[in-house]
Structure formats: structure tokens, C-alpha cells
Amino acid sequence: MWSPEYESMSGERRRELQFKRLKATVERVYNKVGFYRAKMEKAGITPADLRSLDDLKYLPFTTKEDLRLNYPFGLFAAELDEVVRIHASSGTTGKMTVVGYTKNDLGVWSEVMARSIASTGGGRHDRIQIAYGYGLFTGGLGAHYGAELVGAMVVPTSGGNTKRQLQVMRDFGVTVLACTPSYALYMAETAQEQGLDLHALPLRVGIFGAEPWSEPMRQRIEAEFGIKAYDIYGLSEIIGPGVAIECVEQNGLHIAEDHFLPEVIDPVTEQPLADGEKGELVFTTLTKEAFPLIRYRTKDLSILYPEACACGRTTKRMHRILGRTDDMLIIRGVNIFPSQIESVLLENGDTTPHYQLVVDRKGNLDDLEVRIEVSEEMFASEIRKLEELGASIRRKIESALGINVRVKLVEPKSIPRSEGKAVRVIDRRNLYNG
């Protein structure tokens, strides 16, 4: 255990600590962020009204839309001079979701990531290959700082170039792999093609996240690599990877509760649900300075389990993500909203053509096909012009989304409508079973 003092503290002491920190966070946003103050005033609540942790439910929610309205730095609760790092993820309509970190925030992030690595049995003797993307995406740098903090040998390969990843894994004697689960499977497939026996490598642990995956997929990864595969959860809004992680029991993800206060709510009535009930995960950050969030609606569906765990940690565990309350897709670790594609199509012509997104997993990699109904305005009798049209839409979507897609032109009315509305997304990946 990396920080037994916090990870295995008694429930009562933890609640005290959480309340103290919650109060400080609410005071901070009330005093420093006009948006939060206005929201709280509208709800008729001040920081002084918070008398116990149970009063959390009176605070207004924060949504991704709020983040968009305050783009880029409107919700920052620290002076910009204090901000030492920015990360960003996709927003719903082309505007990114921007988050900031002070030095202390990076310290908290490293701490929860170090706990995560330790939770899977990793430590200073390990060699950790980080094949999450480095950049605005939180995956790479988040895992990196945590791995450095535990004192492991960090191998920052970032994403891509699979053959080189495998070469590095073998030659450097990597023992822990951190990447998306789908990329892990793709690596396993490439290893097989190259005749590399993964079972003969010292690799023993995988820390996989940034996208939903299922129990059968875990079993496959564990069998193909001959390792233990752990689910890690995080989102850039809250801090990045390290919000929650499985322990060796592999029975739910322990939430770093002294930093992130979890709730599960009914997404429709917005009422808090009891532990053990399935609903939308909501987090309040307890220690962040630059980008604190009050009751942030993640739109991820899960269940909270308060029972003690055999590993000795006393923190609540969350079920692996069971689905989404919105239409967000995670493709190769990148968040995609159908509305982003709609905006591109709107820019492209006078009218928005009907479109459909078909997501599948081909050779273990996510594949996004964008089907577009060809209208008369778009249509030309020359193949060359239609091919150019398809290629131009593809390039625009790719530059807006940051991932590769395939564009398929289809006949009008070929995309099924339900009650007049086109079915926008078909996801064949079967991500949430098990």
C-alpha cells in the first residue's frame, strides 16, 4: 500500500477528513469563481450552510456544459501564474474541455497514480512502459508522474509504433504495461505476427484504462500476455488516471476517497442513490486548487460498494463502468461525441446530411465508420468528385476528432430512422458486458 494512512483509515476518520476538505473546497470556489458563487446563490446556499458531509446533496451539480460555457479558464480557482500544467479532452461541440493544475495538484495526481501502481503490486523494482498518449490527453503524463514517484524505471513510449513498443518491452525487460486495453490486445496480436512469445517476457502486470472494457476482455488479455490486468479509472475533469484502481482482489476499483468524493445519482431525478444501487457517478474534488469541481456529473454509470476489501483498503469501490448516460463514445481512448461530427458536416455543406457512426473492433483496434447519405447537392456523376468529397469530409472529421475514421457514402434513406430520427450510433464492440 502506498499511503496506508489514507487508504486504510477508518470510515469515521475519513468522513471527518472529507468534510474538512469539502468545506475548504466549497469556500475556495465560492470566493474565487464567479460561476460557482452565482450557482450557489441561485440555489440559496453558502459555504457556511455545510454542516456535515450529508449536506453535499444541497450543492448544485456541475456539468460538461458548464465547462464549455467557461472555456478555457473560467472555472479556474487559482491565479493563472500558479497553474503549471494544462490538459484537455474533447468537448461536445468542438470546444475542448480544459483543465489546469497547480504544483500541489500535480503532487496529488502523482500521489493517487503512485497508489494505483502500488495497488497492482508495482513498485520501485518495476520497469513501467507507458504506452498511453503523451500530450493534452492526461493518460501518458498522469501515469508517468505516478510511476516516477514510486521510483520505477519509466519507459515513456507514448502511443503508436507497435513493433517498437514490443522491441522496447522485450529488450528493456518491462514488467508493467500501461495503455488502453484495446491497444494491449493489438500489441498481443502484433507480437504473435512477429513470433514474439509474450509469456517468456518478465511482464507481469497491466494497468489498463481510458476506455470501457469487459470481464471477458480482461480474461483474454491476461491469457495472451500471461499477466494480471487491472482496470484503472479516471477522467481529465477530475484529475486524470488514478481516480480509482483495482487492487489484487480485482473486485471493483478503490476510489481515492480522500481526494475525490464519490456519489451515485439517478440521472433522471438527480437524487442521490444508496450504495449498491446503479446510477451516474458524480465526483467532488476535495484537494484540487486550480480546477476544483463540485458534484461533477461524469455521465458514467457505475455502482458504489462500501464493504471492506480483503486487500486492507477501506476506501469505497466502484464497479467497472457499466455504460454512459449520454452518447459519448470512447474510441482508441479518445472521447468522441456524435455532435462533433455533426458540426463538421454542417460546415461542409448547406444542409446537414443524415449520418450514422458505426463503431466496431477490427483486429482488436477500434474502427469508426462514418456513413453519410449522399444528397443531390453532394452528388456528381464523376467517381473522382465523389471520392474527393468523401476524402475531404474524412480529413475534416479527422482533424476535428484527432482520430482516423472511414467515410462511407450511402444512399438516401438507407440509414434507419426511428420515429423520424436517424439512429446515430451503432456500437458493435459490446463493451459493457460482464
Add this chain to the structure above:
Amino acid sequence: MKVKQISVFLENKSGRLAQVTKILGANRINIRALAIADTADYGILRLIVNDPAKARAVLRAEGLTVRETEVIAVEVPDQPGGLGRVLQELDDKGINIEYMYAFVGKTAENAIVIFRVEETDRAVELLKNSQVKLLPESELYHY
């Protein structure tokens, strides 16, 4: 002397071509010539019919993506070297061909070649006083 071609967008799915010809048949529209260009995902059906306006209307009514495309129709002697001379003339005049297809008329003395060129009006102007014989709509649709 431009003439009208009907272009139809078709996905590569079985039965699509049969459906189009069925619609045209049911509406008593006669197909004079036909060509298909295709890619892995879709094809473009190009048609010369006896009544382009009606063909377009009935296909549209069935929900197909249809466009009227201006092309030129050239009568070519049905003998060795006939097409070569026409192509040479187009090349000499700097007329670029997007695509072309041919059919043989009822008399079988001449073949008809349909050309889609980059600048149709300019091509028609350039060919006006040349050896290349352009067919007007009235003749083509009932050739």
C-alpha cells in the same frame, strides 16, 4: 448540342440496378444507353433515356439520389479507326474527357459515343465546325 444524361447514386447492394430498371420500365421510359462506374462501396449509374426529365422525376420519387448531367453525344462511323479519329480531334482541341461510353444504334452503321467532358459548353463550341458530328437531343433519345 448538349444532351442530358441521368446519373444515379447506387450502393453496392444486390438488387439495386434491378430496382432502377423496374421503376423506369413501369413508367414506360426506354433506356437508350447505360454505363456503370463503381468503387468498393458504391457505383454511379449513367443512363441515356428517351425522356430524361420524367426519368429523373420518377427515380427521385422513389427516394434515389439522381442528377441530370450534361454530356455530348458523338456519332462515330462503326469501322476500324472511327473512335480514334474522334478522340484525336478532342485531344487536338484540348478537350479533357472525364468519362465516356458507347453504344450501337439501330442502324448499326454508326456507333454513338457519350462523352462527359470538363467544360461542356466550350467543347460544343469547339466542335461546331469540325469533323466530329454531335447528335442533338431529338435524335439521340430516339436513335
